[in-house]
Amino acid sequence: MTFFPLPALNDNYIWITENSEQKKIWAVDPGDASVVKDYCQNHGVTLAGIILTHHHWDHTDGVPELRNSYDCPVYGPESLAPDKVTVPVRQGDTITINQVELMAIATPGHTLDHLCYFGEPEHDAPILLCGDTLFRGGCGRLFEGSPAQMLNAMTRLRELPGDTRVYGTHEYTLANYRFAKAIDPDNQALEKADQDAQALRQDQQVTLPSTIALEVQTNPFFRFDVPHVIDHAAQLLNETPASDLVSAFAQIRRAKDGF
Template structure:
């Protein structure tokens, strides 16, 4: 299976290892393991089979699950996995008690593979969306961000408002620049096609596109990203840059928005119709 090939793309972050297990068409189920343990945690396991096969092949046991939001491609495997491994599930209160055994909210902490992850509420894509942020002593900071933040993009506003997603982007933009960003979809090249259409003079973006294209040609995931890269290249983190808003307005054939919320909404509408 494809995941057997992609599982070689391990990201060693201090004493933790992150592996992207592909699922469906473009999802990544991130699994993380402490080097001293024979157990893993899974983030947003939409497909139980992918995680079970990985555990069996590596002789590992699933110790816990983190869920970022309720969409089925992020939760579809949870019930089967908890039945098999009897492990705790941390996530939005909206999924408790059916799927989530330990509901969490802004400011709570979860211990995952010997690291403490801070819960950040980031409504926008969905109203119940959570991210998980850690600052290990032996590595760069880590962000497990589900569908809130992608490389070069952000999640569609299925339930939340532009103001809520703007708040989420502002919150994530304030994290340390070297934070590793583990999103859950391989949307990078499509996101960059839109980004360069409204921000064509961004040299950092052009460089990022070239790098991402090279990675995909090699069959390599374009993730994780970093907060620094997103601030430089992601139009949804550049909502306060005049050239980005102006580019979105031109694409929509509208006047340029003059305040932050409407500027963000304009960029989002331009992406939705791109």
């Protein structure tokens, strides 16, 4: 199963997967209906369904128009039903797309209703549709949830198979890497990942998807238990390094917020 991005708004990606035989697509977090409708018109396909990860407007604003145009189901958090979501999804529920099951993983933190979707296609690498929970080199701001909740989400996601393709929904990579290098300065894998991402952006290419293996090596929000990462984050805040993981994660997040 392959997803590809439709750039939308300022730095969003609407991830699309297409069944070429049926001439149908699925869209993830369509914040702009026109982008999806233009793709359908230009490629002679129709919208079979929508998946939502959380309630923020830049992930959901296109839903009413798309539902009206294509009369398609919308899967997502219960908090969005019945206004936008027609099929509420909870932790552990599955959605079948093109014969691939995607399992919902509750990841409160960025928002309280946030869901990620994990699938293991039979003949392809696993996939993770992670909205604003996990980015290449970063994670979402804690607008509603707590550091403990986001730490639980990061712990859960970093246990997924290393070859899992990570489909975040914003092009934040270069900014994330600038912060990551500030608190993990001797990380050679991070330095190479940054160089690779810069080359992609200079060529006007997308830096996503990432992989879980790359995030384990380079993402400070997956490296919340690495002592020198904690120390450098505390230094940015002029604080004493935290002595427990929740507080350490909170320091890393606050250091990024103020970076």
